[in-house]
Amino acid sequence: MIVEALIICFMLVLYGIKVWYRRPPNSPPGPRGLPIFGNAFFLGKEPQKTFRDWGKKYGKVLNVRLGGDDWIILNDYATLHQAIVKQLTTFSGIPICPMFMEFSNRNNGLAFVDYTPSWQTHRRHIVATLRRFELGKRSMETKIFYEASQLNEFLRSTNGQAVDIGDLLHKMTTNILCHGIFGKRYEYEHPTLCSLVEMITKMVSAEFGESMQTALLFPWLRFIPPVSSGCDKILHTRKRMIDAIEEVVVEHEKSYDEDDMRDFIDCYLKEMKAGKELFTRKQLLYEVSDLFLGGTDTTSNTLKWCLHAFLHYPQAQSKLRKEIFDVLGPSGNVNMSHEPKMPYTQAFINEILRFHPLLGMIYRSTTEDTELEDYSIPKGTPVILNLWAVLMDPDYWHEPDKFNPDRFIDDKGNFFKPNYAVPFNMGGRQCPGERLARMELFIYLVTMVQGFEILPDPDATELPSTDWIIGGGLFFSPPSFKVVFKEI
Numbered sequence: 001m002i003v004e005a006l007i008i009c010f011m012l013v014l015y016g017i018k019v020w021y022r023r024p025p026n027s028p029p030g031p032r033g034l035p036i037f038g039n040a041f042f043l044g045k046e047p048q049k050t051f052r053d054w055g056k057k058y059g060k061v062l063n064v065r066l067g068g069d070d071w072i073i074l075n076d077y078a079t080l081h082q083a084i085v086k087q088l089t090t091f092s093g094i095p096i097c098p099m100f101m102e103f104s105n106r107n108n109g110l111a112f113v114d115y116t117p118s119w120q121t122h123r124r125h126i127v128a129t130l131r132r133f134e135l136g137k138r139s140m141e142t143k144i145f146y147e148a149s150q151l152n153e154f155l156r157s158t159n160g161q162a163v164d165i166g167d168l169l170h171k172m173t174t175n176i177l178c179h180g181i182f183g184k185r186y187e188y189e190h191p192t193l194c195s196l197v198e199m200i201t202k203m204v205s206a207e208f209g210e211s212m213q214t215a216l217l218f219p220w221l222r223f224i225p226p227v228s229s230g231c232d233k234i235l236h237t238r239k240r241m242i243d244a245i246e247e248v249v250v251e252h253e254k255s256y257d258e259d260d261m262r263d264f265i266d267c268y269l270k271e272m273k274a275g276k277e278l279f280t281r282k283q284l285l286y287e288v289s290d291l292f293l294g295g296t297d298t299t300s301n302t303l304k305w306c307l308h309a310f311l312h313y314p315q316a317q318s319k320l321r322k323e324i325f326d327v328l329g330p331s332g333n334v335n336m337s338h339e340p341k342m343p344y345t346q347a348f349i350n351e352i353l354r355f356h357p358l359l360g361m362i363y364r365s366t367t368e369d370t371e372l373e374d375y376s377i378p379k380g381t382p383v384i385l386n387l388w389a390v391l392m393d394p395d396y397w398h399e400p401d402k403f404n405p406d407r408f409i410d411d412k413g414n415f416f417k418p419n420y421a422v423p424f425n426m427g428g429r430q431c432p433g434e435r436l437a438r439m440e441l442f443i444y445l446v447t448m449v450q451g452f453e454i455l456p457d458p459d460a461t462e463l464p465s466t467d468w469i470i471g472g473g474l475f476f477s478p479p480s481f482k483v484v485f486k487e488i
Contacts, residue, residue, distance in 0.1 A: 024070065024378060027063050027376065028059065030065075033064075039065060051386050054073070055073065055075035060078075062074075070381065071382045074386060075386045075390070076393060077419075080385055089367060091370075091383060092115035093365035099231055104286060108287070109283070109287050110290045111290040111293065111294060122278070122287060126264075132267070141336055143176060147172045147444075152448070155452055160487075163482055169304060173296045175193065178193070183266070199237050199241045201297065204293065206470055211230025211233075216363070249284065256269055258273075302441060306348075308478050308481065310454040310483075312463055312466070317449065320445075321449050330488065334442075339442055340415075344415075345445065347415055349438070351403060358476070360387065360388040361384050361386050361387065361388065362387060362425060363383070363384060364384075457483060457484065458484070
């Protein structure tokens with residue numbers, strides 16, 4: 001009996017291995033990895049690079065077993081464009097994940113919600129509302145310049161001492177969304193602003209990101225420590241943020257005036273009061289939370305990468321300042337009408353976004369059976385868009401590993417942005433706040449460089465590391481470092 005049992009167990013193991021390594025019909029090639037875990041242990045600390053290297057071996061479209069699922073990995077621009085632009089609705093879903101359902105309180109908000117008619121309605125509303133407040137009496141451009149002026153006042157007060165302004169940049173970019181969403185700004189030490197920044201920082205941190213991604217690949221680990229405790233912390237912080245937003249919504253309801261739309265919350269309440277079924281209170285709370293998560297840390301990190309670049313490439317800072325002085329002089333106020341006159345400034349910002357992308361990878365899933373590059377992709381297949389690989393692809397970029405803003409300048413000295421420069425993604429789920437983010441980057445950068453020379457910390461033994469920290473959602477964050485702001 002023992003021998004027979006061993007034989008049966010052996011046969012079952014062989015059958016399990018055969019099933020594990022079996023591919024769906026007409027599936028793309030790729031590594032299968034280990035039973036149960038797939039290739040999770042082989043991704044390394046920089047999975048975007050691992051996927052890029054596997055793409056060189058197996059082809060443009062990869063099938064990689066991660067956990068118990070087959071994931072499709074897209075590493076090049078042409079394939080991404082074919083998928084998320086030409087098959088926009090098909091590749092705009094979100095992977096099935098219990099943790100995503102918990103985080104969105106069962107499909108509320110935008111970031112962790114599937115591509116449905118409801119999602120499309122709310123995204124259109126966000127885009128329209130943001131455009132409404134870009135101009136006019138509550139112009140976001142004016143508010144951005146005010147925050148930039150406040151930043152410069154602080155920088156002057158440092159008297160040439162080395163400082164780390166990472167936290168201040170985060171408060172500044174968060175205040176811009178407070179302007180647009182809450183209708184007011186906060187002093188930088190105000191408890192509400194400090195609490196918002198603290199919660200956002202936690203939810204995009206590397207620690208929280210690891211728990212979220214582990215729960216995505218291995219849903220059963222959601223309930224097993226230490227992943228369970230990490231996920232519970234994420235949900236607790238999310239709940240704190242929702243409660244804080246709820247207090248602001250209550251204030252808005254008390255002072256609501258249909259003839260005076262002050263901000264995003266007022267515009268949303270108007271839709272609710274009109275009886276539009278899709279516009280609910282819970283959706284409002286989670287939508288606002290997602291806007292803060294996606295629109296603050298990313299912009300402040302990009303500004304930190306700009307400071308980082310000034311230390312490593314001082315000639316770029318000098319060239320930038322010369323252009324700013326040629327257009328504005330040493331004291332002229334910047335606005336967005338100056339942007340077309342500053343090709344190198346635009347080029348510098350776009351090279352920062354390419355060299356240090358906002359997001360390395362983005363998770364999607366297919367909403368129906370489809371084909372891509374003659375391969376069959378079933379409905380519900382999880383997909384990874386490897387934006388980092390696109391932005392570092394030598395087939396599109398000359399010497400992509402080198403920082404070179406001039407790659408965005410054409411032969412006539414004009415700014416040029418190719419279609420394959422996609423730091424904000426593309427297709428149906430392209431970042432709705434891209435225009436606002438670019439306004440912030442342009443005005444903040446010009447204002448800083450116009451007023452100060454950014455220099456290394458004299459007490460540091462070496463320049464800040466070029467390594468990045470991968471946070472929640474695969475944000476690429478720079479390490480902490482100090483710089484000197486020498487007033488010009």
